[in-house]
Amino acid sequence: MTSMYIYYFGLLLFIAGAIIPLIYPQKMKRFAYIFPTVGACAFAAFGMYLLFDHPLDISAVSITPLLGFVFRGDAISGFFILLISILTFSVSVYSMGYTKNMANKGVMGVLFNTFILSMYAVILSGNVITFLISWETMSIISYLLVTFDREEESASAGLLYAIMTHVGTAFILTAFLLLYKYTGHMDFAGIKEATNDIPAGIKTIVFVFAVIGFGTKAGIVPLHTWLPRAHPAAPSNISSLMSGVMIKTGIYGILRIVVDILGVGPEWWGIAIIVIGAMSAVLGILYALTENDMKRFLAYSSIENIGIILLGIGASMVLASNGLHTLSAIAMTAGLYHTLNHTLFKGLLFLGAGSVVHATHSKNMEEMGGLIKLMPYTAFFFLIGSVSICALPLFNGFVSEWLTFQALLFDFKSASAVAKLIAPMSGAALAFTGAMAIACFVKVFGISFLGMPRSQHAENAKETSTSMLAGMGFLSLFCLLTGIFPGHTIKLFSSSVFLLTGADYSSSGMGILSMREISSSISPLSLFIVMISLFIAAVFLVRIFGGKRKITYGNSWDSGIPSLTSRMQYTATAFTNPIRVTFKKIYLSKRHTKVSYALKPYFAKAIEYRDDITPFFEKYIYQPVTDFIHSLAGKVKHLQSGDLHLYLGYILATLILLLIFWS
Amino acid sequence: MSGILLLLFIPIITAILCYSSYNRREIEYINLIGAAIMAIVSIFVISASLSAPIFFFLGMFFIDALSAYILSIVIIVSVAVAIYSVNYMGREFENRLINVKEIRHFYALLHLFIFTMLLAVVSNNIAIFWMAIESTTIVSSLLVGFDKDKASVEASWKYIILCTVSLIFGLLGIFIIYYASSTVLVGDGTLNWTELREIAHDMPPETLKLAFLFILVGYGAKAGFAPIHNWLPDAYSQAPTPVSALLTGALSKCAFLGIIRFAILGNECLGVSYCGNLLMLFGLVSMGVASAFILVQHNFKRLLAYSSIEHIGIMAIGMGIGGFWGIYGSLLHMLNHAIVKPLLFFTVGEVKSKYHTTLIDKVKGAMFVLPVTSTIMLLAALAITGTPPFSIFLSEFTILKAAVDAGNWVTFSLFIIFAAIIFAGFLRNFGSMVFGKPNIDHDGQEKKEIVKKRNKMGLGIIVVMAVIMLVLGLHIPGFLDEILKSSVKIIAGE
Amino acid sequence: MEKSFDLSLVNDFISVGILLTAIALNTLERLESCVKAYTYNSWLLFLLILVPAVTTNNPHLYVAASLTLATKGIVIPLFLRKIVYQQKLVHQVQPYISNLLSLTLSGILITIVYASLSKGISVTGFSNHALKISIAVILIGLLIMITRRKAITMVVGLLFMENGLFLTGFSLTSGMPVIIELGILFDVLMCVIILGVFIIQIRHKFYSVDLDKSTTIHDQLTTLKG
């Protein structure tokens, strides 16, 4: 009962946060973010309550006798509620500083709160109509947020996003109505009861449609094209929410419909998910590497991480259809763990990027550099984010990737040779993405934070306000904690894993994560302790044996030329060049070099070098389709030629046809 | 009974008063008061008619739940238009585009138009219904040609010719029905719908089929089914904005009412499938054609006109699918469309009178010029394409569910595809209007003008309708549900 | 009994005449002759009403007959002639398609009507062909509207349709008063429409644009009015 009070309390706070800035845009604007800060805590508590496996019918309001709002929560929703709440908390703290001198604060406040509410609604909705309404509401509000600055390009990005997500919703709607048709129920619980009545073929269609529909929102390749355009267009606190939790609602949908409702399916479902995941991971990170726009880069890396999440989920599905439920539980744990982690570090990274953009007024890495000296804290938090997302030990990304590796190895136990082959190959793909991720984040951090400032803006960048730093710091702390206490973290959502796979993965100990099945284990905590002590020891010993350290400061090695300017640094483009060349088959890159001479051919005045990569899916899949539809529409347009006689002719023709065929 | 007479006479009186006055403010007040009284009276009439149908004039007129429902739609739209006209016409007047004389004509014709629609809705005698519809054509054609430039005159000419020709076929259908009835009750036939319904199942089916075909062509053109819709985009785009709102909000519903009435007779005699399939066919064709025109469109008023064609198509599909939920959804869709589409026309009208153009690519950055209006315009554009949480989504979802219940997957998938295309078209065009750098000089003009009373009224009605749009998307009040249910009973039979 | 037989025969003759006038319209070159054709058509209609009026001397029918003669037979034709002479129009019909083609088309229309109505309604007693003929006349009227360029020929076509409609009503109900009154009412409407049309015409003269080929507003390009 108290949980309900907590729930309504949080709801109230968000609604208040949405309404107050509408009334007093100027003086009360702070409350637009203070209320959600508290509300997030309330919802976090509520989520925990659900996670301790207390399914709860929250409320049911009827729209018509046919349709009604039904809100229900169980362990699965609890997990996602927790995610949203954690990120919401830090993002609202961050936003207090971030939105200080932003245009139309009032509207921002309203949209911010309603956006979060709609995400909660999606997670908690208990029947088809509620889900659809909250889902589309979420999409609309995010569309309005993407186009918040009302510029042309963000408008076009928003348009692409809105159209794609709408088409996705069409698929979801169809899947739902198929389920309804064959079970006769509109609410998920009822559908789950009667799920055995569904013929296998229909199940497959529902699976495909659900994957397409929710995958569009999650941003799986090749349905990802909206993501790298829409996320950067939004204000950074919103991009953080979108990348951190909104795309996770797609994952939630897949879990809810495919894993929870449809239950264990044929093996190829899981394999399909694994393949999609591997593809998204590899292509996402490949495209990320070539991006010099910081936020766009992060958006692409979100695609990669969604892929990794799907790898875990797919592995679990494969194992489940082979009847290995404990292993499938471990795989599912991997997937959910990475979902949590991605929420934490991607949220953190977007907030960091927001601060950087806020300080340098540019999204382009080539115009940054040397920021680590000007904004040390931001740089530090960004580094933590990068280390976590690169899955380096001691931080959370590592744990989930390790689990994912194990999950993929388990798939070797499955019956079919396809799974036997696919699983390790996608493991290799995962290793590839790991290495790529390291390359990417070395590039991002190295180019934009290290070295010398590359532009005027970068030179006068200032450290951001305390609230923004606090928001980031909170997330960084979480990254570390979930990194070294995997046991606790897993216990936290073991109930939802149980709900999804019917089995339980009990990991032993606090800092240790062991797997009896393969007599293998990791213990991030001991890693942490040992490494810290080694570090201290190393410093100490070097002091002793090296004696007093003598350091002279000078310029970097400049090969004898008078002085090294910032323009001589390695650029982001140059950094990625070897990789671009290596994978030019995938990038379909075109390089243009233009040399202008003072005296041909000896004295080159300027050398202009451009290297464009071809966005494969946009160019070869989406463009033709849209062109086709447009040309079709253009043909139909001639119906309305403006000639009255022709119109009369239509009437006659219609009548004649009717007379011939229908009488 | 007397209430209904009153209801019918109020618009006439208002029209006469408007015509007889020479002072603009006075005319505006008369118009507003007339509309208000009409609304109040209509409430009593409708609530009275819900319990049992009311007959009068030797059964030539009557109101049952169905006509009460359509009546309420007509009244709502008329009142909204009456309020908005004050804003729109006032601005036209201040911009020296029209003079008092034309304002007189406008309001007089407006209320005459409303009268003809009310007459159509409450008539039981199908011949009188037909005549009322024909007279709506005549009156509204004068309104369409109101600003007497080349394009609008041409539009009204096409309108009058096409509708008259198609209505001739409508009358043909009526004759045939009369003949059919005369074969049942020997000697003298009847034209009263209620009596026709009682004897419908004994009528010769072939005859009734023929009659329904002609009726479908006759009223279908008026309602705006493709491919006999061609007058509609021209008329909607050339008429003054309030008139366009009235045409799409009320008139198309009246014409569709006629089709429903005859479909009921057809169902009684031929079973639900015959008329149903025809309606579904027309609905799908209309959606398809409309989607193509919406996707590549340069003129935002024409865009809205085509979207009206699409929505008539959706209503037809709902009716055609039939079954309780199909009809329920179709009727609900009538109301939702009658709220959202006029709202869109109003907002677009604001944009038009600010930018002095109806071309989409000549409008940029409306969000900066008219913050409130264009925000609502964007939301309404999303709503009209069936996006939750707005009202249209509910009715469309109901219709889709009905399609699924009937196992009619072809209709379902075509519906979904066309709807997606239309969504893309709408969002692209309206997005390009709303966002970007404004291409006219502005400094929060809406804010500046908001002090003027007229604009307050215009903005007020826009906001109110937007709120209704949202509320109906989240909850359907009990009384509405009741009236819908009883109308469905009338259509589907007990 | 045999009286009614002979009556239906007479009706058949008259209605065939009506059809013939309609078909003739396809071949006529000059506007005046079009108007003439309409006049004959209306007189035949008048006869058709007169016959039952005489046999069953029903006052209603007398009134109807006289009204028909007055409006369709005299007023409207005169009005049309006036228009034709007043406006300095080229007195050619200028059809879009050749007379031969339009003749064949109307032939096809007639066959379609006969085919589709064969299993449909069969009116006994009054006339076996009147109904089919009337619908055929309506469709031919529409065909004329489609294929003739001039606005006035459009009106003529409209009037033919309307006559055909009248014939339908009459043949279906063998002259039931309700329908007659309806028909009369419709005539009144018709006159209003024609007047409206010509008001519009005059307005367009003011724009010096010939209405019949004005296609200002369409969807192939952006509209002029913007």
Next chain:
Amino acid sequence: MENIQFIIIIFFSPLIQGIIKKLKANFQGRVGSSIFQPYYDLMRLFKKEMVVSHVTSWIFRVAPYIVFVSTTMAAIMVPVITTKSTYSITGDIIVLIYVFAIGKFFMALAALDAGTAFGGEGSSREMMVSILVEPMIMLCIFTTAIAAGSTNLAVIAEQHNTILTPSHMLAFFAFMIAIVADTGRIPVDNPDTHLELTMIHEGMLLEYSGRYLALMEWAHYMKQMLLFTIVVDMFFPLGIAYNGGMSEIAVSFAAYGIKMIFLACVMSIVESTRAKLRVFELPSLLGGSFALAVLSLLTLIMIGR
């Protein structure tokens, strides 16, 4: 004893480097420096003063320690002469790879920190190589791990029956190429040159001097020896001790030494007989070895050994 076996790696890794250098010199018909030369170098560097660019930030100063510590951590987790070690719970071979990655990450960052072109070049090329190597290593590991039924290196090492199955042979070759690439040796990288156009690993260390350089170099030697050790554990665990018994440990220590010297020979032979490849020809080489790794996996699936 078994808990301090990593000391072996720490202290003998320069020796291995020295041996390789000596052998190379001999192959090239030179006398070459003594096999203890690396020790002297490290000593000298520790004593030397440092020149640090004022462009650099704390990353530059912390990086050497992190690199050294992470490599030591890796050393701790590897069973060198006995599989019985309390540290083996801290992580399996996948963790090992990721611990190496820490060092790689910070080295690359430090290279960019000074803002010179050489550093950028070095780190970008290093990244390319590691991208190509990682999946290959992972596949080899999978092959052995699947056969052994565990990713725990100790467990893998205890599987005698997995010696010399076809899949293991293929995996072994792939893994050797991976090591060549990862330790920055010819044909992938030339450890002895400072020619800007060719260097990868040295380019990253260009700004370092004094004790930082010493730490970096030492870490590099350790990494090399570690990789050898992993090869030994994965492919020829023969002779490795299963418990802390003195005799067994002595035996396995001897075996270990022999294996190490053998691998050193292999390395030096490869280095002296091959020429350095152009950077953009690396993908074909490494792609080929990746194909080997896939092949090994396939054989494992098909014939199950």
